[in-house]
Amino acid sequence: MSEARTPLLKAVGLVKTHHGEGAPAHAVRGVDLTVRKGEFVALTGPSGAGKSTLLHLLGGLQRPDAGGIELDGAPTAAWSEARWAVERRRRIGIVFQFFNLVSDLSVVDNVELPALLAGTPPRQARARRAELLAELGLSGKERNMPGELSGGEQQRVALARALVNQPDLLLADEPAGSLDSRGTREVTRLLTRFHGRGQTIVLVTHDARLASAADRVISFFDGRIADDAALDTWPARSTDTSSVLRLRG
Numbered sequence: 001m002s003e004a005r006t007p008l009l010k011a012v013g014l015v016k017t018h019h020g021e022g023a024p025a026h027a028v029r030g031v032d033l034t035v036r037k038g039e040f041v042a043l044t045g046p047s048g049a050g051k052s053t054l055l056h057l058l059g060g061l062q063r064p065d066a067g068g069i070e071l072d073g074a075p076t077a078a079w080s081e082a083r084w085a086v087e088r089r090r091r092i093g094i095v096f097q098f099f100n101l102v103s104d105l106s107v108v109d110n111v112e113l114p115a116l117l118a119g120t121p122p123r124q125a126r127a128r129r130a131e132l133l134a135e136l137g138l139s140g141k142e143r144n145m146p147g148e149l150s151g152g153e154q155q156r157v158a159l160a161r162a163l164v165n166q167p168d169l170l171l172a173d174e175p176a177g178s179l180d181s182r183g184t185r186e187v188t189r190l191l192t193r194f195h196g197r198g199q200t201i202v203l204v205t206h207d208a209r210l211a212s213a214a215d216r217v218i219s220f221f222d223g224r225i226a227d228d229a230a231l232d233t234w235p236a237r238s239t240d241t242s243s244v245l246r247l248r249g
């Protein structure tokens with residue numbers, strides 16, 4: 001089996017119910033999902049279908065009520081919060097809709113911090129940060145604070161921060177959700193570029209153009225996978241991905 005076909009992430013029987021003020025929300029109702037190294041997977045589906053919950057389970061930000069996740073062949077069921085935090089720092093980069101940058105740290109410090117926390121020598125952390133910021137078109141913004149940047153620039157800083165430890169897996173939850181069409185095109189282009197270099201990506205998006213950059217699109221509906229298709233073999237059998245199909249057509 002080639003490296004590119006090796007499973008990186010394997011979820012079996014995932015179930016998650018949220019207990020809030022009202023009725024329990026059965027967000028994830030039994031999901032089996034394998035993501036192979038080098039894949040770019042887009043999770044789409046209507047609001048409230050459970051996409052973000054699934055992404056959070058995959059990154060260990062929430063714990064499943066049932067089922068399990070293996071990361072690169074290692075079961076995660078016994079991992080503590082601290083262990084998940086370490087694994088996220090080293091192996092899983094996460095990008096959110098609202099960037100989640102540290103507002104009182106400069107661009108440089110936001111990007112270098114995870115590298116330093118992961119034990120990267122400062123000189124190497126600086127070099128990686130400089131390379132990423134240049135690649136992401138942020139040269140000249142190094143000393144700015146996040147609040148001084150546009151939404152698109154903040155998301156590119158968040159992407160640099162997520163990639164600085166060269167993670168095996170990049171998870172992105174609506175990375176273009178608060179950006180205009182130019183910012184969305186930019187994020188799409190960057191994710192496509194990193195995927196082209198072998199980066200494994202799982203993203204949640206409502207944006208058809210961003211979803212069409214993936215090589216596999218999973219439609220999520222009512223806590224379950226309704227459709228799972230490789231884009232190059234994707235027949236017109238999906239329930240809620242017609243807009244993506246239109247784009248491809």
Ligand SMILES: Nc1ncnc2c1ncn2[C@@H]1O[C@H](COP(=O)(O)OP(=O)(O)OP(=O)(O)O)[C@@H](O)[C@H]1O
Nearest residue numbers: 018019020025027046047048049050051052053054
């Ligand atoms: N922390 C929480 N407490 C209570 N209910 C929650 C919580 N998080 C999510 N839910 C509920 O779980 C269900 C799935 O939510 P989730 O955010 O995973 O869906 P989604 O498909 O990502 O939606 P959207 O596209 O609108 O972001 C929804 O009914 C939501 O209201």
